[in-house]
Each structure stands twice: as C-alpha cells, then as structure tokens.
Amino acid sequence: MPIKKSEAGAPVWMHRTPKTRLLMWVGWLALVALFVFCWQVMTKDTIWYFVADAPRQAADIGSRMFPPKLDYMNELWGPLWDTINIATLGTLLAIVMAVPVAFLAARNTTPSIRFVRPVALFIIVSSRSINALIWGLLLVAVIGPGVFAGIIAIALRSIGFIAKLLYEAIEEIDETQIEAINATGASAMQRLDYGITPQIMPAFAGITVFRWDINIRESTVLGLVGAGGLGLKLQASINVLAWGQVTTIFIVILVTVMISEWVSAKVRHSLI
Known part of the structure; x- marks a missing residue:
C-alpha cells in the first residue's frame, strides 16, 4: 500500500505510487496514439462526401422498401x-x-x-x-x-x-x-x-x-x-x-x- 507522510509527519494513504501513475499515463497515451494510427489506416481511402450523403441515401432506400411486396x-x-x-x-x-x-x-x-x-x-x-x-x-x-x-x-x-x-x-x-x-x-x-x-x-x-x-x-x-x-x-x-x-x-x-x-x-x- 503506497503511503507518504504529510507536513505534520502523519502517514497519508495514496491510491497509486507516482511511478504507477506515470506508467498509467504512458499507457493511455500509447492507446490514444494506437487508436489515431488505426483510424488513419482505416479511413485513408474513405470518400467523406459519400459518408456525409449516407443519411439521405438510407432515407431514400428506406422509403422504397415500404410498403413490402407481400405477394x-x-x-x-x-x-x-x-x-x-x-x-x-x-x-x-x-x-x-x-x-x-x-x-x-x-x-x-x-x-x-x-x-x-x-x-x-x-x-x-x-x-x-x-x-x-x-x-x-x-x-x-x-x-x-x-x-x-x-x-x-x-x-x-x-x-x-x-x-x-x-x-x-x-x-x-x-x-x-x-x-x-x-x-x-x-x-x-x-x-x-x-x-x-x-x-x-x-x-x-x-x-x-x-x-x-x-x-x-x-x-x-x-x-x-x-x-x-x-x-x-x-x-x-x-x-x-x-x-x-x-x-x-x-x-x-x-x-x-x-x-x-x-x-x-x-x-x-x-x-x-
């Protein structure tokens, strides 16, 4: 259990040691960097105009799907x-x-x-x-x-x-x-x-x-x-x-x- 002393000399409990907190920040930073890298790889060929137009296209196809052709x-x-x-x-x-x-x-x-x-x-x-x-x-x-x-x-x-x-x-x-x-x-x-x-x-x-x-x-x-x-x-x-x-x-x-x-x-x- 990490413990440090206050100015008065009384022991104060710490949730994590400074080294553990530093490692956690480094881990989160690496995770964010990995996410950004993967996002760039996945979207490098994406045509964002089509993505922006997707809701209109979906609504158009959805309107053509109703009513269903039950026969x-x-x-x-x-x-x-x-x-x-x-x-x-x-x-x-x-x-x-x-x-x-x-x-x-x-x-x-x-x-x-x-x-x-x-x-x-x-x-x-x-x-x-x-x-x-x-x-x-x-x-x-x-x-x-x-x-x-x-x-x-x-x-x-x-x-x-x-x-x-x-x-x-x-x-x-x-x-x-x-x-x-x-x-x-x-x-x-x-x-x-x-x-x-x-x-x-x-x-x-x-x-x-x-x-x-x-x-x-x-x-x-x-x-x-x-x-x-x-x-x-x-x-x-x-x-x-x-x-x-x-x-x-x-x-x-x-x-x-x-x-x-x-x-x-x-x-x-x-x-x-």
Missing part, C-alpha cells in the same frame, strides 16, 4: 424450406463429426494427450476460425452452387462450436461415478454408457439445440455466396433494386429466427 411470399416458401433444411441437416452432420472430436479432445477421454488431443484441438480451432460464409464461398467453388454446399458449410462451421463446448462438459464430469463403475469391473464401453453419457446428455442437448438456432440465422445469408436458401432470393432482389421484395424477405427472416429462438428455448427448457 412475393409465394416465391419464398421453397427457399425458406431450403434454409431450414440447410440448418437442420448441417447441424446433424456436424454432430456426427463433432462428438468423436470432443471425446478425443477431452483430457479424461482422449487416448493420447500428447498426440491425439492436439490434433482434435486443431480441428476445433480450424472450424471455429472460418466463418460460414467463407466455407460457403469455398464449397460453392469446389462442388458448385446449391443447397448441398450450404449444408456442408454449416456443418464445417458447427463442428468446432459443438466439439469445444462438449469436450469442456466431458472434462467437468464427476469422476467419482467413473471410479464406482470401474470398481465393478466394467469395460470401457460400459464406462462410456453408464458413467459419462448420462452426465453430459443435458449439456449435449442444450449445445445441439443452441447451435441449430444459430445455424438458422447463418443459413439465411448463405445464399449470398450461392449456397441456396433465402439469401439467394435476397441477393437477386437487391441486384434488381426490388426493395419491396427485400423488405418481405427481411420480414420472413425475422419471423423465422424468432420462431427458431422460441423452439430452441422450449426444447432446452424441457431437456435441461
């Missing part, structure tokens, strides 16, 4: 169904691949902490590092446009999310239950069935439903890169400046996300 809904049922299928099938495919990865990544279930676990962690980090749109862009170039590319993109993006949360749940299980099962002479499969799986099932159910809810949102925009779904219609409507159709698509996306959020909450509440 366009007849053309959205198919893409909406594709969007739901992309999210659902992508999530199921991710579960199939993520569960083994999670068991290989968990310290208490991996066969090798030195070799196998780092590989599993690398798969998790790689999946989580690349956005679904980038996966979609790559897969459309590799296997062509369509719903299948969207499903694979959602699956590859979801592996890391599901596996990371699941392996953390595996590592947090109660080891005393495993020891009790081992005392009976149970096999490795029996330890998995009766010791580990019952403990992680609530977390697994919550993770799965939560990821499906996220994938509903991500799949709505995958069509922007050619991976099918509502995003494909959205891109087409924007290209022809059909702003009434864009509003209708926004409404459909909003309602779909709200319903998926409600379903996700109900399922998690019933399972956990």
